[in-house]
Amino acid sequence: MTISLDLLHIAFKRKPEMFLKLSNANDGHLAAGRNGVKRLHTVRHPNILSFLHSTEAETFDGSNTKVTIYIVTEPVVPLLEKIKELELGGTQRDEYYAWGLHRIAKAVSFLNNDCKLVHSNVCLASVVVTQTLDWKLHAFDQYEWLVDSQYKSMELLKSDWATIRKSPPWAIDSWGLGCLIHELLSGMKLSKTEELRNTSSIPKVEFIKACGKLCAKHVFAEYFQNKLVETIQFMEILNLKNSVEKDTFFRKLPNLAEQLPRQIVLKKLLPLLASSLEFGSAASPALTALLKMGSWLLTEEFSVKVLPTVKLFASNDRAIRVGLLQHIDQYGKSLSAKIVDEQVCSQS
The missing domain is CATH 3.30.200.20 (Phosphorylase Kinase; domain 1)
Structure with missing residues (x-):
């Protein structure tokens, strides 16, 4: 809705x-x-x-x-509200926007190319943000006559159904994606179609590449190839990576995390990292990155999001058990006597 x-x-x-x-x-x-x-x-x-x-x-x-x-x-908030709350600027803002737009482009591509559906109302108001700062597309409740005129392509505005039927399935939503990009980068909701002519806030080359047919080869344009996007994508397909790739990635991650937006690291990357360690898809060097990210949390959050990793003392991976012992100074003070007895000493 x-x-x-x-x-x-x-x-x-x-x-x-x-x-x-x-x-x-x-x-x-x-x-x-x-x-x-x-x-x-x-x-x-x-x-x-x-x-x-x-x-x-x-x-x-x-x-x-x-x-x-x-x-x-699922619990979400409107994109505009979350952007104001995060207060990102400079490169970090650009990287977060690129990651979010990449997600919405994939959602629209799925609708157009796989489901053969047209959303017809892609704009700032049709995007919401989850607790892990993921962007999600919604607003499927709009019929053509309910969509505001500034978000309609010329064919839709003129009810030129003959042209629309001949057009590729992604044509209408490509226009909507352009409206979303304009609103996002200008910081204002679109009030009339003529405002789209002002492209001063839009990086020229990168977005031209991304606004064509919504398929994989266009979505991965240069604009979307930044540290944040590549880091999250690597974490999400960790099971497909070999041991050398994982080891190299996790050894670089502690320094890389310092360059990324802090809230995204804590709300998106840290849970992914903790989950990958728990289920065995992460290499032992991931512990260093996890504990470094955890040091940026409040004590209460640390106990909830990081401390449960002590159960990895039961892991069959000797390198992970050794890593936990080597870094015990970073979390030892947070361990209760019960946790030490049941999850640390019992595994020794």
Whole structure:
């Protein structure tokens, strides 16, 4: 659902969830809302907002019936809100934007090329950010007549369906991706189509490459080849890397992490690193990087996100057990007597 339509609410039970609510103004909006629920439910992709559950509720006001659609998703916040909160600047801002745009481009490519679907409303408002700072595409509840005119390509604006049918499946959403890029880099929502002519805030060559057909060879343009994107991509396909590649990567990671946006390191990279160590896909040098990242956390967060790695004293990898002992000065003070007895000494 389009988040701006009504409200967001986070409910904390066993894990946080996001409730989105849409109250219909007329049958057309209700149909659009139901279409959005259907798309979120059936279209599954890592870069598309994760749907958990939905329900409808009817209320009566005299002779009028009001239908409200409730959707439960993973916890997210609007992209614009998260950008303001992070306050990134310079190279770090550019790298984070490149990573996020890369994710949205992959989501749109999946819709257009694999599902043969058109989103038709790709813009700043249709992107949300998860707790791990991943960008997700949503807003599948828009019919063509509900999309604001500034986000419509000329063919769509003129209802030139003959041309649209002859066009490639990615044509309309390429326009939307361009609108998203313009809004993101200018820092302002698009109010009219003419504003797209002002490209002063957009790096010329890199984005021209990225706005063509949304397939892999275009998505990996020079703009998307930066330290942050390459680091996260390496971590996400760690199981496909050989031992030499892993060893080289993890030995460089402690110094590399200092150059990356701190919040992204702590909320995205650190959980990936901890998970890879737990499940055995990371090499022993990864411990050094994990503990360095952990030193940037508050004590409470360190206990939750880093300290559980002491269970690796039970690992069959001798190098990891030795690494834990060599670095015990960095986490030893946080160990309780119970943890020492049950997870450290019992494995010796």
